[in-house]
Amino acid sequence: MNKVTKHDLNKHNFSGGPGVLPETVLEQLKESIVAVPDVGLSILGINHRSDWFAVVVAELEENIQNLLGLPKDYHCLFLQGGATQQFSMVPMTLLKGKTQSAEYLQTGYWSNKVIAEARREGPVHVSWSGQAAGFTRLPKDEEIEFNPGAPYLHYVSNETVEGLQFHRIPGRDDVPRICDMSSDFLSAPRAFDKFSMIYAHAQKNIGPAGVTVVVVKDELLKDAPRDLPAFLDYRAQIDARSILNTPPVFSIYVVLLVTRWLRDSIGGLAAMADLNMKKASALYRAIDASDDFYCGRVVKEDRSTMNVVFNLKTKDLEHQFLASAQEAGFSGLNGHRSIGGIRASLYNGLQLSAVENLIDFMENFKKCHS
Known part of the structure; x- marks a missing residue:
């Protein structure tokens, strides 16, 4: 060639992150950095409390729920702190003070990091580990040791470092599934309603760094602690429609453009x-x-x-x-x-x-x- x-x-950007954005999205961003159509202001200077941005958040919530095919008892949040913050927020919300261990699958580099953070908050049981095999494969269903009384099961759907990906949904339907989908979110259809929570930082498939999409089922939060800092409380973020504090306006806008591209250009x-x-x-x-x-x-x-x-x-x-x-x-x-x-x-x-x-x-x- x-x-x-x-x-x-x-x-020809094959980077593991930040990932390449669609050309049409880049063209729209080029224009919006100077002036967003119908607004006249640069996207870098639009107030996060404006009516325009509230409409952006509402449309993005709707686009993601429609792309995932989720019912109305799920909420979409656009948070900061990357997936790394979710490594802690999840066990702070669901594990702290519990006597039953949460179930985690240890499948590679990122799940190692997730497990280390979860252990700061409560008891963790590694249901299966691929460490002995050098993280060159994923578990078969019969190899995973599940506790049916566990508060939740957590796994990483795609390990970017080792190049491993689940092509099925592991776990039991009676144990809430939490999944880090940072590197394959919105890349393929799944039975997303089998998950109680999905989170994905944006810098792979859906936008630039700065925003993390969290999709959470309302029922999962019913027994969450009441003494969490508001910034780290999913319920407070839901009530504030992801604008509890100054959100990453630019990054959220890019994700909106990507969801429109997925819906309208890709199908x-x-x-x-x-x-x-x-x-x-x-x-x-x-x-x-x-x-x-x-x-x-x-x-x-x-x-x-x-x-x-x-x-x-x-x-x-x-x-x-x-x-x-x-x-x-x-x-x-x-x-x-x-x-x-x-x-x-x-x-x-x-x-x-x-x-x-x-x-x-x-x-x-x-x-x-x-």
Whole structure:
């Protein structure tokens, strides 16, 4: 393939986060940074207490509920602090003072961090751990040890570092499910009403850093402690419609534009899933057909459609690959600092043509270095 021009760099951003945004959203943002249509003010200078922003929040709540197909007993919140704050808010709300342990699945880098924070607030039982297998696979249903009296089950739907993704919903329907969907939220349809809470920071599929979407079922909060700080109390945030304090107006507006793009340009989550599967399948086929020049890390049935993680035979060859890819105009292919290797993140905004260009590059690199 020809070298990617600077004009195309956004299209070839394979970063694990922040992820690439759709081109049409970037074009709208370019205009809105100068002046939001029908408002006349820059999006960076619009008051968060304005009627206009209240309408933005209301539409975004509705868009997310419609995309997820959720009933009216769920609330959507747009909070700060990233997913990391949710690691603590969840057990502060649901575990503090409990004698029964919450159930957590230990499936990789991010679930390790979640578990460490939860243990600060109350008893935690690791229902299954993939540590002994080097986090190269996910559990089968029969391997997970569930306590039917647990306050909740928590898991991470997609481990961005290891490239692992649940393609089913684990757990029991009589134990509330809490899921960190930060890296695959709004990427495919699911039975979202099987979850009592979903949270996702925006910087993968749905927008820039600064806002975290939390979708919570009202029933989950009925016994929550009454002495939580208002900022860390989901009920206070619900009452304030996510404007308890100054919210990240710009980030929330971007997420609104992305949900409109998903609804109007893509046609919903089923259509988005088809596009994401085409991207992931094409790249995995190229890896599998490389005669082990490119080596996947995880078992095939648990491969992520969002983060394709692989290695080359030597560290030196990986360094050459990354340097050559950078020179060719591809960005963000470095593996996570904790495990190295190569990682191609295929979030919603990345086009199929970018994946096809990467595959061409990989085939040419293999010819030159076999």
